[in-house]
Amino acid sequence: MVTPINRIGEFGLIDKLAKAWSEGASETAPSYKQMLQQIGGINSDKAGPFLPRLAVGDDGAILDVPSHRPLLTTTDMLVEKVHFLWSPERIASLGHKAMAVNISDIAAMGGLPTWAFLSIAIPPVATVEEVVALYRAMGETAGRYGISLAGGDTVRSDQWVINVTLMGLAIKEPVRRSGGKPGDLLVATGWLGDAAAGLHLLLSGKPFQEMTMQEQLLLHRHLEPTPRVKEAVMLVQQKAVKAMLDISDGLSSEIHHLCKQSDCGALLDLSRLPIRDETTEIATSTGQSALSWALSGGEDFELLFAIDKEKVSLLSTIEQKTGTKCTIIGELTPPNEGINAFHGPEHKSQAFPLRAKGYNHF
Ligand SMILES: Nc1ncnc2c1ncn2[C@@H]1O[C@H](COP(=O)(O)OP(=O)(O)O)[C@@H](O)[C@H]1O
């Protein structure tokens, strides 16, 4: 069915969107509910653990914020032609990604996501069914993490823009980019360069059905990143993590952010970067560099964090409990030593300055 938006108007649409979100909202996963219970003070018996007192329908939302937990807030937008190419076949992925990139930021601050405000700019040619599908998908991902819809804004525009403002509650003291000290280990979760490989495949125009399983996986990693919430929770609960951020623009620039805020230098062994063989194969076969994808491709939404050397055993516990790799990629050094990298322990003496070469909008 194809319904033009002007048939129901802005307010008719908003009504439908709030409903679509609730219909899509999946039951919060039992393992996630269990985690909320373990963290304590969070009543996860209700359908949504963080239901707003008042959400859509008034001039603002009313949220009951527990006084003992600092409130975290983040916002990130996805813009057509900058962050995604509009395709009616990829609406569900887009909805997921709009939530996931924000959930990733709350995780990187050491928090649990709770309330979402969704602002959306819609081209006049879009249909009600498309916007409803987008909200249903956002609701589905949000539901998995116990997130409730708190409000938003709806406007017309020449291209799609999806802005999510996400709030969260800190599990313990929020984790900043600034707590790292020389001697701390630098660790990355998951795999780096997957999203850039996936984007490369997307832009190549190769039909999905003609892709190998490995190519489909990498495309999926670009379209539907997994925010590392459980991993962050474990790090924070064990008071192991001293500085953290998520890798949205690319490892090399995120390392510069962490070092600047922590007043540290860094020494990285590039041979240790967690890069899949599949990513290397695709890069090699298309004349690209998997290492550049890992360092500057961006959008992997993995966590980069500094951890005390004594807490290193926690990394294998996280791997066992979550199935997510945690790779030590280097260490923090005194600030006057700068940010350097080498390729393999045998070349440690030939370390060179690592430039910040992540995605930059301008
Ligand atoms: N237009 C803006 N106005 C105010 N603050 C902004 C703006 N854009 C970014 N920031 C702030 O700058 C910091 C870095 O932003 P960004 O690089 O987008 O972080 P992230 O990669 O975590 O999304 C954040 O604290 C963010 O809130």
Ligand SMILES: Cc1ncc(C[n+]2csc(CCOP(=O)(O)OP(=O)(O)O)c2C)c(N)n1
């Ligand atoms: C069509 C298209 N072209 C290029 C990209 C690659 N890309 C767009 S934005 C971005 C970086 C991350 O986005 P940003 O808005 O900087 O996220 P933030 O750092 O604010 O979390 C990358 C790698 C893409 N995803 N889609």
Ligand SMILES: [Mg+2]
């Ligand atoms: Mg941002």
